[in-house]
Structure formats: structure tokens, C-alpha cells
Amino acid sequence: MREINVGPASAFADPGRKLIESEGLEVGIFKLGGEFFAYENVCPHIGGPACQGKIIAKVEEDVAEDRTSQGFVFSKTKINVVCPWHGFEFDIRTGRHHGNPRYRLKPIKVRVEDGQVIVSLPDEKKPQNTTVQPTPDGNASRPVF
Numbered sequence: 001m002r003e004i005n006v007g008p009a010s011a012f013a014d015p016g017r018k019l020i021e022s023e024g025l026e027v028g029i030f031k032l033g034g035e036f037f038a039y040e041n042v043c044p045h046i047g048g049p050a051c052q053g054k055i056i057a058k059v060e061e062d063v064a065e066d067r068t069s070q071g072f073v074f075s076k077t078k079i080n081v082v083c084p085w086h087g088f089e090f091d092i093r094t095g096r097h098h099g100n101p102r103y104r105l106k107p108i109k110v111r112v113e114d115g116q117v118i119v120s121l122p123d124e125k126k127p128q129n130t131t132v133q134p135t136p137d138g139n140a141s142r143p144v145f
């Protein structure tokens with residue numbers, strides 16, 4: 001296990017993120033609601049740089065008491081990161097895709113110690129079995145934090 005100090009917690013925007021690379025392992029470290037979350041920067045779809053995508057509010061359906069749809073709204077509490085390759089959205093707090101929880105970003109241990117953000121990286125980077133696809137440019141029309 002390697003530990004890396006990625007800097008002061010106060011240097012992160014909230015919501016916000018930093019990306020680091022160490023010995024071939026890329027990690028996205030996110031701050032959300034004062035908490036920190038970290039994941040390998042590898043999308044479980046086909047290996048895109050999921051942690052580098054836009055940070056946006058989850059879209060939720062507003063359902064009235066009579067069970068009719070009132071349309072869609074942006075969540076006030078659930079924030080996603082959007083993989084820039086094909087748009088899969090992952091909950092920053094869990095790393096899971098909302099529609100299919102089998103798709104999950106691989107978590108990395110992260111903690112704050114004496115005001116510094118420390119990530120614990122595995123000793124060995126396992127090779128990824130992924131296919132490289134062209135990167136479409138995904139401009140979001142939703143709020144971007």
C-alpha cells in the first residue's frame with residue numbers, strides 16, 4: 001500500500017476534484033459535502049477516464065402524490081460524475097451507476113489527516129482489459145459545478 005498526500009483538503013472545491021497519477025495508476029479524488037471519495041480513473045463500461053468527466057446534478061423525476069409525473073428536476077443532494085466517452089453517470093458518493101449498479105468505479109481509500117488529503121494506493125497496478133474507443137465531446141446542458 002502506497003500513501004500519497006494530494007494536498008490540503010481546503011484546496012479542493014466542494015463539489016470538486018483532483019486527478020493524480022502514480023506508477024501508471026490514475027485516481028480521481030472528489031470532495032462533496034465536506035467528504036472525500038476516490039476512485040480509479042477507469043470506467044467500468046470500456047475503460048474511459050470516468051473521473052475526468054463533468055460533475056453534475058443527477059436528474060430525477062418529480063412524482064406527485066397521485067403518482068403523476070411533474071417532470072424532471074435536478075437533485076439537490078445527488079451529484080454525479082459523467083464519463084466523457086459515452087456518458088455513463090456515476091454517483092460520486094458510491095461510485096455506482098444509478099441505472100445499473102453492476103457498473104461501479106473501483107474505490108480507493110482516502111482520508112483527511114491533519115488537514116491533508118491522503119490516498120492509499122494498491123502496491124501493484126493490474127493491467128486493464130479494455131478497448132479504446134474514440135472520445136466524443138460531451139457538452140452538458142445541465143448545471144455544471
Ligand code: FES
Nearest residue numbers: 043045048083086
Ligand atoms: S467508457 Fe465510460 S461510458 Fe463508455
